[in-house]
Amino acid sequence: MALLQLERISAQYPGAAEPVLTDISLDLGPGELLVALGPSGSGKTTLLNLIAGFVAPSAGRISLDGAPVTGPGAERGVVFQDDALLPWQDVIGNVAFGLELAGVPRAEREARARDMLALVDLAGFERRHIWELSGGQKQRVGIARALAAEPRVLLMDEPFGALDAFTREQMQELLLQVWRRTAKPVFLITHDIEEAVFLASELILLSPNPGRISERLRLDFGQRYAAGESARAIKSDPRFIETREHVLAQVFAERQRRSA
Numbered sequence: 001m002a003l004l005q006l007e008r009i010s011a012q013y014p015g016a017a018e019p020v021l022t023d024i025s026l027d028l029g030p031g032e033l034l035v036a037l038g039p040s041g042s043g044k045t046t047l048l049n050l051i052a053g054f055v056a057p058s059a060g061r062i063s064l065d066g067a068p069v070t071g072p073g074a075e076r077g078v079v080f081q082d083d084a085l086l087p088w089q090d091v092i093g094n095v096a097f098g099l100e101l102a103g104v105p106r107a108e109r110e111a112r113a114r115d116m117l118a119l120v121d122l123a124g125f126e127r128r129h130i131w132e133l134s135g136g137q138k139q140r141v142g143i144a145r146a147l148a149a150e151p152r153v154l155l156m157d158e159p160f161g162a163l164d165a166f167t168r169e170q171m172q173e174l175l176l177q178v179w180r181r182t183a184k185p186v187f188l189i190t191h192d193i194e195e196a197v198f199l200a201s202e203l204i205l206l207s208p209n210p211g212r213i214s215e216r217l218r219l220d221f222g223q224r225y226a227a228g229e230s231a232r233a234i235k236s237d238p239r240f241i242e243t244r245e246h247v248l249a250q251v252f253a254e255r256q257r258r259s260a
């Protein structure tokens, strides 16, 4: 059964002549990693904000566990590209911050924060200051913080977009490990084709003006990585290359159609 369901969603910003998204239907099932890939302006962030409850749809229905989504909620944890960590708090303070606001007692919230830091391979970093961390480590703190609230789904808005290429690959691998360890369903948006193909168990391609789903693909490269195959072996597999080229061709064909 779908945990998160979008049925024929459209969205339009006040005063805009055109809708930003039209007729978006998708399901996120348990243990899935759904990736939305699209060029700038195709409405990726809007789609994530609709699911997060930051923006309301102009038509259609969004539900989580069968209940309509009407605003933000702790059962949807969000990780942003530039994770706004609190500079005056140490690492564990940042991860436990939401739990503190929710009134969870100190011993319990610190125990949970420690577990989440271990999950993202940051055990031993609890008392570090935020300014002592690299970009990739900050993103891991952001993931640990989102998971600490025990959300039903994790929503990720271009989470690795600001990282250098090497760190970005490391973070993709870390995300797949976290995904395997927690079985947490993930919805992630990106404009990086290789990242999308590597991570997704289901990939949706978004086209702009107005944003809509132009193709859906079921993929298993991320599952293969999570099951122990090396990232290098997967990314040099002819099937991976073929899929990446197919997606690239779709994106270019769409761009050509638009400029014709």
Ligand SMILES: Nc1ncnc2c1ncn2[C@@H]1O[C@H](COP(=O)(O)OP(=O)(O)OP(=O)(O)O)[C@@H](O)[C@H]1O
Pocket (backbone or CB within 6 Å): 013, 014, 016, 020, 038, 039, 040, 041, 042, 043, 044, 045, 046, 047, 191
């Ligand atoms: N709050 C807003 N008010 C009005 N228009 C907006 C708002 N947010 C986004 N838009 C418009 O909606 C369209 C889609 O934006 P959105 O950020 O969802 O796309 P995106 O695919 O995430 O793009 P990018 O990859 O550049 O972040 C753009 O034309 C943008 O100008």
